[in-house]
Amino acid sequence: MTREATPDLPMILSPAGDRDSFLAAIAAEADAIYCGLKAFSARMEADNFSITELAALTSLAHDRNIRVYVALNNEIKPDEMEKAFHLVERLARDVLPDALIVQDPAFVSLARQVDYAGELHLSTLANLSFPEGLAVAGKLGFSRVVMPRELDVDALRLMAAACPEGMNLEAFVHGALCYAVSGRCYWSSYLGGKSGLRGRCVQPCRRLYRKKKGAAEAGRYFSMQDLSLDVLTKVLGVIPEVGCWKIEGRKKGPHYVHYTTTAYRMLRDERDILGRKKDALALLDMALGRPSMHYRFLPHRPWHPVSSEGETGSGFLLGRVKGGAKELFIVPRIPLLAGDLIRIGYEGEGGHLLVRVRRSIPKGGKFHLKADRGKRPGAGAAAFLVDRREPELMAQIQGLAQELETMETPEPRPGTRQLVLPRPFKKSGAPRDMFLGRKSGSAGGRGQETALWVDPERPAKVAPGAVAHIWWWLDPVIWPESSENWKKAIEGLLRRGARRFVLNAPWQMGFFDKKEGLELWAGPFCNVANPLAVGVMGDLGFSGVFASPELSGEDFLAFAAGSPLPVGAVLSGCWPLAISRVGVLEPGEGMISPMDEKLWGRKYGENQWLFPDWQYDIREKRAELERAGYRYFVHMEEILPKGMELRRRPGLWNWNLRLL
Known part of the structure; x- marks a missing residue:
């Protein structure tokens, strides 16, 4: 079965972090699907795919005229060049993806060396954020640039007007937001060697911070709500250079993928049909993301993306834990289905749990919690529905999975080409x-x-x-x-x-x-x-x-x-630690991390720079x-805020670590 292409409309690009999510995107009639491999992906916490798995899935998608983009948007270390080369070689030979999404310029060289015939898309992690840069990307062979989430519609128009011939733009329409500008966050890496540029971010911005040392009250002052352009895609849809609407969420399940893809396809194709807009918004409300807003998209009506007092956890808020020492339970606001996944509390905090629902629970019923003594959530902890496996959707996925079994896949073969490295520069002169x-x-x-x-x-x-x-x-x-x-x-x-x-x-x-x-x-x-x-x-x-x-x-x-x-x-x-377009700290104000590290900020131009209270130092x-x-x-050198003193502590960053 094939589906007709819609060349005059922007593409709906859906995420897939595992097989079921990929098949859910096919079931929802996405125009394209982006996914990662088990290496060199900026979402290494997702399950991701092997070459053999992806070859079969790509054939299944291509049979339906659905494109497949492979995200290799990771920073390559010097000892990984050979591995990355043979991976690109096998993709070009065995998978035939329609595009590679990359941030590291090394992948430009690798794609050329293996004669990759598909498109190159520049990841938002590469931070091409101003019009004059588009021509430079074009010279390197990029046919699409993924825009930063921080751009409003007027800024997108400026970027569109500067697009060279043969290039188009990709804009995020839905999904998680980061406090930092993409490609400009070193927070996770600086505090623990797990780099966001390498897909290993531990999301320190989602944690609780205090404004004063010893203060009992703490808030999620850097934790962003989700982006949802929903009905505003009508404004985005009239910019012809924006050729693709991107849904973020490679760590999400098939429910999220199917609901968001279906909703944005309805908003794009049938936005003027009575009732369809309302149906699309209802799907987005139940897509199990975080609380959402339009962020900066309308320059005259920007939304502040941080709400330190509200719930910023991913998923649909079902209610709060009730009971005491003998009995803990939640009373769900909606019916629970067998197979639903519920998160209690927040990752990194005491009492955090992931619980699978074993049998259906009606709205207003009791869902009892069982937990080990060391993982017992406290009364009042928030409970979120984070994944759902509806029978109708799972039946579609199962049907596609059976078809997938019939797809021919290439026999695994090692790469045969020889990587060509540039000639090293002859070092000379005193430093x-x-x-x-x-x-x-x-x-x-x-x-x-x-x-x-x-x-x-x-x-x-x-x-x-x-x-x-x-x-x-x-x-x-x-x-x-x-x-x-x-x-x-x-x-x-x-x-x-x-x-x-x-x-x-x-x-x-x-x-x-x-x-x-x-x-x-x-x-x-x-x-x-x-x-x-x-x-x-x-x-x-x-x-x-x-x-x-x-x-x-x-x-x-x-x-x-x-x-x-x-x-x-x-x-x-x-x-x-991070460069952001979101002002959180007032001049001279600091924040205290869960590890008692003090953070301070400076505003330079339109951006806030966030620093730790100790220096990087590999002298x-x-x-x-x-x-x-x-x-x-x-x-x-930086001018410290009044009263700020830098601590004396090692600043070797990752020097003695194996960078992840």
């Missing part, structure tokens, strides 16, 4: 220290390099003769509304003689029409972590690259050994880095 500050005169000294953050609103007052000798650092996140100001600021610096810049997103190369006579380095926020990615940076015109500071010590050394360009490293300073490893060939060592 230099670079002091990076926010104000002129605050960084650098005799025998040292001076670096300043560019501020389009308040240009630095620097003597004309000094402009050419300063390293000018661009912000890690630039939004469409301010890109024109950034362009003017950079042009002004160039007229004054500036020649050395550090770009903190590869796409910022779009601000430089002429590169002759300039020294342009890819900054540490570019998240470059392997020599293949450095080679792609060289293709774009970069002169050198700063390594991602979240690497382990072993990775730092291997990165330099194989790099085809000169390399630098951040050696010490205030590195942010003791300097000799090893020098022997490896690092050329520049950066020291990042």
Whole structure:
């Protein structure tokens, strides 16, 4: 059975983290399905797929004219390049996905080397967030760019107007929101070695924080509600360059996938038919996500996405735990079906439980809880319905599963091609220290390099003769509304003689029409972590690259050994846990983590930077880095809020860890 394509309408792109969710997306008549493998996926906590499983599922989807996109949106470490190469080779040979969704530039090189014939889509984790960057992505071969969730409809129009021929945009319409801008969160990695850029985020932003040390009251001050554009997709649907509506949720079950896919297909195809809009909204209400809102989509009516006092847990709130020492139960607000999955409380807190319903319970009935002594929830704990297996949906999935069994799959075969790595750069010259500050005169000294953050609103007052000798650092996140100001600021610096810049997103190369006579380095926020990615940076015109500071010590050394360009490293300073467009902290205000770590923030332009109360510091490893060939060592300076004191504690980050 095939389904007709709808080329003039935006595609509905559905998530799938396991087989049943994939089949639920097919049953809901998605236009495309995105999923990950058991390696190199930004949702490593999902079940994900093997090559053999995915080959059969892709054939089943293709028989119905449904596209399949494979998310390889993970940061590759130096010792993983060979593994990633053969994985892409097997995908291109055995699975034939319609697109690869990537953030690491190394995958551009890998796709070329295996002659991959499908499309390349740039993940939102790559943070292409301003119009001038789209042309740079086009030069690398990307035909679609996934937009940040923080863009309002006016900003999306600005991005659409800058789309090169042959490129379209993908916009999120539903699903979870992160406090940090995608690709600009190091929180989970900094506090525990589990990197969000590698799909291992432990979601520290969802935890309880206190505003004062010793305070009894705590709130979820960074925990975001879900995005749901629902009826506002009518506004989005008239932007032709937005060719795809994306539903987030690769860790969700088939119920969520089927309900959200069906709802957005109804809103797209039948929004003007009486009653269908109401039916679609009802489906979204029961999709088992978090409380939802429109976020920033309407610029004149933005929603604040954090509600520290409300329930922000995923799932439908059924009620609260009742009873005492002898009996614990919930009285559900809706009927419970056999097979339903209920979460009690929140992950990471005492008494957290996942309970499977064994028999149906009517609305208003009693569902009794059994728990070990150490996992006993307290009275008043919230109970959420987080997954449901309706008989009708499961019957459809079972029918598709039987058809899946008949699909021919390729015999597993190892890769046969040879990975080609770039030729390493010959290291030479004595290393230099670079002091990076926010104000002129605050960084650098005799025998040292001076670096300043560019501020389009308040240009630095620097003597004309000094402009050419300063390293000018661009912000890690630039939004469409301010890109024109950034362009003017950079042009002004160039007229004054500036020649050395550090770009903190590869796409910022779009601000430089002429590169002759300039020294342009890819900054540490570019998240470059392997020599293949450095080679792609060289293709774009970069002169050198700063390594991602979240690497382990072993990775730092291997990165330099194989790099085809000169390399630098951040050696010490205030590195942010996260960069966000959501203002949570007032000036001078701090937050206390569950581990008594103090967090503080600074607002720069449109973004809030969130810092811990201790510095990143690998100065003791300097000799090893020098022997490896690092050329520049950066020291990042920040102006501390009044009364803030940094703690003395090791700041090695992941140096002694195996980065996950």
